[in-house]
Amino acid sequence: NNYANPAISLIMVADAFHISEVYLSKLFKQITGENFSKYIEQLRMERANQLLEEKKPIKDVAIEVGYNSPQVFRRAYKRLYGVSPSDKNN
DSSP states (O other), X not given: OOTTOTTOOHHHHHHHHTOOHHHHHHHHHHHHSXXXXXXXXXXXXXXXXXXXXXXXXXXXXXXXXXXXXXHHHHHHHHHHHSSOHHHHHO
């Protein structure tokens, strides 16, 4: 539910559940098949694609899905999909 929180981290989630970061990391990987940060990035990008299809400005999409800056969002998007979000937005 909090994937769009820019400050979300494995430590934050582990603390919320009163378990160690190492234990959460192993459990998370076992259940999802991915590490925590990759999973969060995937959730963010899926939502970003929905917002881009709605023709929302990239700056607004970046903030809504949890990136502190449009530049960081653009780099992450391009690394994952091989195209910039502006290519998707056109």
